[in-house]
Amino acid sequence: MSSAILPELIKAIFTHIKFVVVAVTLGSIIAIVLASILSRFKKISKYVMPIIxxxxxxxxxxxxxxxxxYTGMRPKTIYIALTAYAIFPVLKNTYAGILEVDASYVEAARGIGMTQWQSLLKVELPMAVPSIFAGIRMSTVYTVSWAVLAAMIGQGGLGVFIYRGIDTNVQETILIGAIPSAILAILMGYFVDYLQTKFMPKGLTTGGAQHDR
Structure with missing residues (x-):
């Protein structure tokens, strides 16, 4: 790899990371809120989940x-697209994690006077943390690959090298984008695992129910 490419590669890596972090963060917040609401309205959720x-x-x-x-050749286009795609893995896992909380814990929470929303926030969501983070991890890995598409509308990221290599039929250029993308997906997956240990409630282990990991 030419040393002249290194500054461009570093910039592309940071742009790629920014796309992923913003999209997964926003997507996870939206997904967790939506899953929490749907878990209270199960009749509606059986229609909403398949549509999403x-x-x-x-x-x-x-x-x-x-x-x-509609939005033009702007970063906003990529952020909207990546955030939209980041939602479902987290939504699916959060929803499943909430529903799989042992009913005895929910009944105990109600027994001491908690409302259904207090039970959700103080009992069900904390116990669903392993499942939620499994969804976030999957969403993160997917978003690293989806962010390659940003280069398609001139918004940078590691896809710049991949598309350039395809256009010029130079395999080395494709690898300059593809290999860092793969490494980034692995590293960010491990970072999500680390965050899970920080958010895990005391008394729970990462061996709890996890979906689509």
Whole structure:
């Protein structure tokens, strides 16, 4: 790799990280709030969850293309797209994690006078932490790969090298973008695991129920 490329590569890595961190953070907040609400309205959730899941089947390049028509060639386009795709893995795992909390704990919370929302915040969500972070980890890894599409509309990231390599048919250039992307996905996955240990309530272990890990 030429030393002249190094500054561009470093900039691309930081741009990629920024896309992922912002999208996963916003997506996780939206997902956890939505899952919490849906867990209180199970009749509605059986219709909402499949619809959101169906959205995930839309190819990222198509969604970004549609957004591009309305939001233009701006970072906002990428942030909206990546945040939207980051939601479902966290939503699915959070919802499942809340529903799988042992009913005896919920009944005990109600028995000491907690409302259903107090029970959610103080009992069910804390006990669903392993499942929530499994979803965040999966969302993070996916978003690292989806962020490659930012280069498609000139917004930088490691996809710049991948698309450049494809256009020029130079495999080394493709690898300059692909290898750091793979390493970044692994490292950010481990970082999410570290965060889980910090948010894990005392008395729980990471061996709890985890979905789609």
């Amino acid at each position: 899941g169906l959205f995930q089947t839309i190819p990222g390049i198509v969604f970004i293309g549609v957004l591009f028509v």
